Amino acid sequence: MKTECTESQFTHVAIKDLFWTQYQKLINEVVIPYQWGALNDTIDDAEPSHAIDNFKIAADQMQGEFYGMVFQDSDVAKWLEAVAYSLSNHPDSALESLADDVIELIGKAQQPNGYVNTYFTVKAPDEKWTNVCECHELYCAGHLIEAGVAYYCATQKTALLNIVCKFADHINDVFGKKPGQLLGYPGHPEVELALMRLYEVTKDERYTQLCQFFIEQRGQKPHYYDIEYEKRGRTSYWQPHGKAWMVEQKNYSQAHAPITKQTLATGHAVRFVYLMAGVAHLARITHNQEKLTACRTLWKNVTNKQMYITGGIGSQSTGEAFSCDYDLPNDTAYTETCASIGLIMFANQMLQLEPNSDYADVMERALYNTVLAGMALDGKHFFYVNPLEVYPKAIAHNHIYDHVKPIRQQWFGCACCPPNVARLIGSIGNYIYTVKDNTIFTNLFIASESTLSLAKGEIKLIQKGNYPWQDTISFKLEMDNPSDADIALRIPNWCQHPKVSVNQSNINAENKNGDGYIHINRQWQTGDEILLQLPMQAMLVRPNPLLRHDARKVAIQRGPLVYCIEQADNGEQLHNLLIDSSVALKCVEGSGLLSGKTLLKAKAYRIDANQAQSQPLYSYNGAKPALTEYELTLVPYFSWANRGEGEMRVWINEL
Secondary structure, three states: OOOOOOOOHHHHEEEOOHHHHHHHHHHHHHHHHHHHHHHOOOOOOOOOOOHHHHHHHHOOOOOOOOOOOOOOHHHHHHHHHHHHHHHHHOOOHHHHHHHHHHHHHHHHHOOOOOOOOHHHHHHOHHHOOOOOOOOOHHHHHHHHHHHHHHHHHHHOOOHHHHHHHHHHHHHHHHEOOOOOOEOOOOOOOOHHHHHHHHHHHHOOHHHHHHHHHHHHHOOOOOOHHHHHHHHOOOOOOOOEOEOOHHHHOHHHHOOOOOHHHOOOOOOEHHHHHHHHHHHHHHHHHHOOHHHHHHHHHHHHHHHHHOEOOOOOEOOEOHHHEOOOOOOOOOOOOOOOHHHHHHHHHHHHHHHHHOOOHHHHHHHHHHHHHHHHHOEOOOOOOEOOOOOOEEOHHHHOOOHHHOOOOOOOEOOOOOOOHHHHHHHHHHOHHHOOEEEEOOEEEEOOOOOEEEEEEEOOEEEEEEEEEOOOOOOEEEEEEEOOOOEEEEEEEEOOOOOOOOEEEEOOEEEOOOOOOOOOEEEEEEEEOOOOEEEEEOOOOEEEEOOOOOOHHHOOEEEEEEOOEEEEEEHHHHOOOHHHEEEOOOOOOEEEEOOHHHOOOEEEEEEEEEEOOOOHHHOOOOOOOOOOOOEEEEEEEEEEHHHOOOOOOOOEEOOEEEO
C-alpha cells in the first residue's frame, strides 16, 4: 500500500474481529446473494427491481421496457462494489465469475462513445445530459466508477476499470468550459468523490480537474439548472413538491452558493455528505486551503448542531433533508442509512486530510449505530429511515409518519441503502487506520492484521480485542528491521480515563498533540506490544438545552454504542417509564437473537396507567400519577426491531 493512496488499503487489512467477521460473513453468504436475487426480481413479496434486465435490454440481449427509478443502475454498481470487497475478504470463484458476467453485460450496454445509463439508453435516448439537475446521470456514473476502482483493487482485473475510464473520458468531453461543452454539474453529487477515487488508481489528472470543475461550478450564476430548464422547454422529472421544485430550491442540491461560501449544512443530507467527501479529497490532493476551510466549517455545523446521538443526519422527510440547527425530532426523524454512510466517507476523507479524533469519533458513532441499524441481524431486511422513537399505533394513522417503518423491509423501490450497507461493511478495512508520513493513526478498534507502508518502512500491525463489548485492545508489531514510527491511538470522546502500556510498562496517556490521539513515537521491533484500555462504563447522556425534543430526557451510551428501550422487554407505553439517573446501570449478557451482546439494566419507575381509559383526557388540579418501581432493559440501538414490531425509544424520560 502506498502511503498517499487509500483505495487499496482494504486489500492489506485482514479482519479478524469477532463482531465484524460475523457481519462480513453475513454480507458474503447472505446479503450479496439476497441482493442479487432482488436485482433479478426473484425475492417473493419484495419490491421489483428489474435492474439487471434493464442492462440486458440496453445491451440488446432481450426485449422490453425500462423499469424502475431513473437511478436504478446504481443498485447494480453498488452490488458490484460490495462483491469486490467480498472477493478480497473471502475469495469465491463462483461469485467472481458471476461478477465478471455482469461486468461483461455492462460493457455490452456501453455506447460507442463511452456512455453508460440504461434509463437514457432504453427509455429516453434523446434526453441524455439535458437534465443533470434532476435525473441522476452523473450520480449513476459515480457509483459505476467506484465499482470499477474497487473491483480493480480487489482482483487486478481491468475490464470494469476500462469501462469506467472510457465513461469518465466521455463525461470529460461533455462537461467543461471549452466551446460546445456543458457548464453543468450533478444535482445529486457522487461523481465528484468517484472521480477522486479514479484518480488515485490511475493518476490521470484529468479526473481531478473534472472533479474540480464540478465542485467549483456549483452555485455559480447564472445557475446552470435554470439554463438547462429553459433549454429543454421547462419540463421537470420530479414533481412531489410542485413543478421544477428541484430547479427552484437550489439549496436542496447545495447549489445555492459556491461551496466555499456555504456555512450551514442544508438540503438533501446524502447529497451534502457525498459532495463534501469529494471536496475534502480534492482539497487534500490539490492542497487547497479555501476548500479545507469550507470542509471544517460545514463539518462543525453538521456534527455540532445537526447530528443525532446515533450519528444520523437529515431530520426531515421533506426532501430527505436537514432542517435547522438543533431541530432533531425523534419520532419523525428521517436519518437515512445512506446519509450516515456518506458521513463516514466524509469523516474518512477529513482524517486523510488532517487526522483528528473528532472525525473518527463521528465515524465510529455513525457506524456502530445508524449504519448497523440499517440492516437486520438476518441480513435480509433493511431500514431506509432510522428514527429514534417509534410508536407503531400512531404510524398506521398519522401521515407525518408515512416515511417511518416499525420493522425492516425486504427491499425498496428506491433501494439505495441495502447495497450501500453491504459495500461499507465489506470495505471496513479502509477505515481502521490513517497512514500519514511516518505515523499510523488508529481510528477504529477492529481486530485485524494490517500491513502498512510508512515513510521509513513497512510495519505489520496485529490488533486484537473484543470491541465494542470489552474495553481492552492490544497491538503487536512485526517488521523486518527495527524501525522508528509514531503509533497514534485514538482516545474516544466518551472515554475519561484511558490507560496505555508498551511492553507492560505504563506510559503517560495524555494527549500531547491536541488531536485526540495518544502518540507513541519510538523505535519499534518485532514483538513489541501496546495495550490500550478504554473503560466502558454505561453513561447517561444529557442533551444540549437547545434540543427541545429531548428536554428532561436522557440517553444511555456504553462505549460507542447508543442504547434504547423496546416494547419487547419493557411492555407498552414506553413514554410512561422514568429512569432513575441516581443509580448506576448494570451490564448483562443478552440471549436468543441478542446472544453475545451486552444489554443494560436500569432502575426506573412506571407511571400507573391502568385506569387511564376511564379517566378524563385532562384532569384539573389532579393528583400526580402513582409510580411503580421497575427495572428497565436496554438493548443496543443497532439491534432494535429484530424481535417483532413494537415501541422503541432512545431518549428516556428522567425521574
